[in-house]
Every structure is written in C-alpha cells, then in structure tokens.
Amino acid sequence: MRGNRRANTRPEMAVRRALHRAGFRYRVDFGIRTDAGLIHVDIAFPRQRLAVFVDGCFWHSCPAHGRRPASNPKYWDAKLRRNIERDARNGVSLAESGWDVLRIWEHVPAPEAVRRVALALAEGA
Numbered sequence: 344m345r346g347n348r349r350a351n352t353r354p355e356m357a358v359r360r361a362l363h364r365a366g367f368r369y370r371v372d373f374g375i376r377t378d379a380g381l382i383h384v385d386i387a388f389p390r391q392r393l394a395v396f397v398d399g400c401f402w403h404s405c406p407a408h409g410r411r412p413a414s415n416p417k418y419w420d421a422k423l424r425r426n427i428e429r430d431a432r433n434g435v436s437l438a439e440s441g442w443d444v445l446r447i448w449e450h451v452p453a454p455e456a457v458r459r460v461a462l463a464l465a466e467g468a
C-alpha cells in the first residue's frame with residue numbers, strides 16, 4: 344500500500360528533524376494493523392496514538408499546488424484520484440483503530456508542522 348509515496352522525502356525529513364530538535368520522539372514509517380490491512384504512517388506517536396502524514400503537494404493534490412501534468416490527463420486524473428481516495432480510506436481505518444490522524448502538506452514550513460503536532464499531542468493527552 345505504499346503507492347506512489349516515497350519514504351524519506353525531503354519535506355518529511357525536515358519535519359522529522361524539527362520535531363526531534365524540539366524534543367519529540369516518534370517512530371518513522373510505522374506499520375499499523377487495521378481491519379483494512381496494514382497502513383504505514385510517516386511519523387507515528389504510538390503511545391498517544393497520533394499518526395502524522397507529510398503529504399506531497401503533487402501526489403496528494405494539494406489545493407494550492409496540486410496540478411495535473413499536461414500529458415496523459417486521463418491517466419493522471421485516475422491515478423491522483425486513487426491517491427485521494429486511499430488517503431481518505433486510510434484515515435477512516437486509522438480512526439476506527441483508535442488513532443488520531445494529522446495530515447500536513449509538504450509546503451507547510453517545518454516550525455509550523457511542529458506546532459501542529461504539539462497541538463495534536465496536547466489535545467489527545
């Protein structure tokens with residue numbers, strides 16, 4: 344179920360480094376078993392059951408930067424739509440398994456991402 348995602352993308356690394364610097368400890372590429380199968384989470388806080396995804400603007404169709412390539416529009420429409428559907432499905436499956444899900448666009452600056460994670464952890468505490 345990795346789909347198009349590549350682990351260790353540059354924005355994801357930046358968020359991970361910033362989190363680590365801020366004192367957060369987490370698991371990377373953490374597999375969570377759900378009724379819908381195994382879901383890999385970019386950054387996981389298992390104790391607090393918080394799943395963080397750093398979503399690429401292209402692959403996950405960010406409203407600000409998610410553009411469709413000019414060639415093969417049908418192919419890309421279908422492919423990118425499947426990604427959106429999979430994100431939604433995974434979100435539901437994780438929630439049903441008792442996890443909170445936080446999705447952060449890759450265009451969000453790392454310090455802001457850290458702020459959002461800290462907020463989510465505080466809310467879930």
Ligand SMILES: [Zn+2]
Pocket residue numbers: 400405406407408409448449450
């Ligand atoms: Zn974006």
